[in-house]
Amino acid sequence: MTNEKLLSDFKDVLKKEGLKVTPQRIAVLEEIIKDKGHRESEDIYMAIKSRKTHVSRATVYRTLDILVQNGFARKLNLGDGRARYETKIDSPHHDHIICNECGKIIEFVNDEIEKMQEEIAKQHHFKLQQHIHQLFGLCKECQ
Amino acid sequence: MTNEKLLSDFKDVLKKEGLKVTPQRIAVLEEIIKDKGHRESEDIYMAIKSRKTHVSRATVYRTLDILVQNGFARKLNLGDGRARYETKIDSPHHDHIICNECGKIIEFVNDEIEKMQEEIAKQHHFKLQQHIHQLFGLCKECQ
DNA sequence: TTATAAATGAGAATGATACTCAATTATAAA
DNA sequence: TTTATAATTGAGTATCATTCTCATTTATAA
Incomplete structure (x- = not known):
């Protein structure tokens, strides 16, 4: 799936759920797409912050929840007390x-x-x- | 394994490691033996407290660590943020x-x-x- | 019995994540 | 385009399980 398609899908989902399209939400989605690794919320927060978009930890967590809830991302529990997130797009179960x-x-x-x-x-x-x-x-x- | 044997094994381990045999430690072992279920630290703490032995949460955690370290118990992570403990004695892997x-x-x-x-x-x-x-x-x- | 190192417990600290609420912002309607 | 308004944001606080601290207590070897 192209990133454009993904982004537009995400916007559609937000609209469908009565949620707003905000720069913070887009930024979290972009981070999840960019690095398909198994990323901690803190990584994503720092990555967005070190770029351009103003964001808070709370918003990162909230957006990750939205992404997980709507099939854009998976949340992993590796047993060390920190959740990991990975893209679910074009990524079969493993x-x-x-x-x-x-x-x-x-x-x-x-x-x-x-x-x-x-x-x-x-x-x-x-x-x-x-x-x-x-x-x-x-x-x-x-x- | 009989509970007497278990208790004596535990005492041996404590001695071997230069640790003391305390009523609190014995009580935690007894709880782990008594109910083979998948128990939370808090359950064990409450169970000991509601009986006879004075104990603190810290000591329960510390003793559970000793039990896990020495093969008397297993620590389970069920992904809900609370560890579970189960006896490992006469209990094959599962x-x-x-x-x-x-x-x-x-x-x-x-x-x-x-x-x-x-x-x-x-x-x-x-x-x-x-x-x-x-x-x-x-x-x-x-x- | 005593000396002493280890254990205990009360409460503070930690760390990831969730919540609160006043200020800000996206968006639908005019 | 402007406005009205409900949703979102973020700073900081709260939460919750677990760990740490350290003064007091206790098990144990001699």
Whole structure:
């Protein structure tokens, strides 16, 4: 998806929800698009601030919520108390391997595991809604 | 393992580490044994307090750390900002399914997934150390 | 029994995130 | 284009789980 399309989609969503299109909201979206990495709210806040747009931490959090709520971004919980955000646009589902030493994050997909999760949920009469699957260890460089 | 054996093992560990055997520490161990559920620090604190032993939140946290460090307990991160603790004694590795509605937690084990995780780690040249695998959805009663 | 290092607990500190509310701003209507 | 107004913003405060501090208490080795 082109960035123009994305931006216009975002504006449409905002309008549809009766929300206003503000420079701060656009800036957060742009940051999420620009660096597809697994970014902390603070990073995004600093990045926007160090550019041009005046923004507050509160607004960054609020906008990230909007993005997550509307399928533009995913929120990750890596267990260290700081949420990470990554674009969800053109980015199929995946899970993560995290290096315990340097913090490097690699994405992985495994369809068999996905299927098994469904089966496990079924066995326990659960209707599966989401899952968290994270592998932690030492990356090649840190071993 | 009998509770007597467990208690004596715990005392041995404390001694080996140059730590003292205190009523507070014993009480936390007893709570972890008593209710094998997935308990919050606050629950354990309240349970000990409502009995007989004088204890503080700080000491509960400190003791839970000791228990985790020495293989008596596991610390779980369910993504809601409160850690859960469960006994690790006579309790083989497992992962969890959590109901998004009522919070019910069910344990599951799947050897194939365990194996695949190893493979995935290998593919990415990681030395696997731990993992988090949690399924979230609606339990039978909450659907 | 004593000496002493470790443990405890009350309360303060921390850190990420959420909330409050007065001032600002986007936007629909005139 | 101007205006009216409801939504948004941001500075600072609040929250909440957890950790830290440090003076007091306690377990334990001698």
